[in-house]
Amino acid sequence: xxxxxxxxxxxxxxxxxxxxxxxxxxxxxxxxxxxxxxxxxxxxxxxxxxxxxxxxxxxxxxxxxxxxxxxxxxxxxxxxxxxxxxxxxxxxxxxxxxxxxxxxxxxxxxxxxxxxxxxxxxxxxxxxxxxxxxxxxxxxxxxxxxxxx
Numbered sequence: 539x540x541x542x543x544x545x546x547x548x549x550x551x552x553x554x555x556x557x558x559x560x561x562x563x564x565x566x567x568x569x570x571x572x573x574x575x576x577x578x579x580x581x582x583x584x585x586x587x588x589x590x591x592x593x594x595x596x597x598x599x600x601x602x603x604x605x606x607x608x609x610x611x612x613x614x615x616x617x618x619x620x621x622x623x624x625x626x627x628x629x630x631x632x633x634x635x636x637x638x639x640x641x642x643x644x645x646x647x648x649x650x651x652x653x654x655x656x657x658x659x660x661x662x663x664x665x666x667x668x669x670x671x672x673x674x675x676x677x678x679x680x681x682x683x684x685x686x687x
Contacts, residue, residue: 541596542573551576552592554583584610591619597626602664611668628664631655 542551553576555561561578568576579586583600595614601607615624631652638645655662 539568539571539573539576541594542568542576545575547575549575552588553578554581554586556580556582584613586613586617588617592617592622593619594623594625596623599627599629601626601668602628602661605659607661607664607668626668628668629662630665631662 542549545551553561553564555564555578558580561580564576565578568574583597584604584606595618597614601610604610611624611626618624631648634648635645635652638648652662661667
């Protein structure tokens with residue numbers, strides 16, 4: 539919805555989501571916010587293709603849940619025009635785990651979230667992990683944004 543506000547009424551946003559219930563909630567939220575420039579598409583991000591290119595591809599907390607995030611990112615980047623922007627915000631929880639060591643209850647809670655993510659196959663360090671593949675020859679320029687929770 540942030541991107542829909544940024545591009546304004548003259549722009550269009552294509553939102554990709556696998557889960558129909560999530561799309562239903564997002565449609566309701568967009569309507570409530572008066573945003574009518576979002577087209578929701580139910581598909582896997584790695585399988586999406588369009589007839590035209592996009593000015594940008596923006597994602598938030600997506601790649602860390604995918605079995606092959608680099609392939610998904612390459613697929614998405616192919617949809618972006620040559621001088622476009624690819625920007626994903628992904629998590630890095632390790633600094634939070636380290637920095638909360640002096641707060642026992644907080645540290646225990648953060649450690650549990652971190653461990654649960656890892657045990658369920660989530661890359662809890664996807665943010666910093668994006669930097670390495672984006673430097674390979676032929677790989678699209680990637681704005682690496684990661685957040686310490």
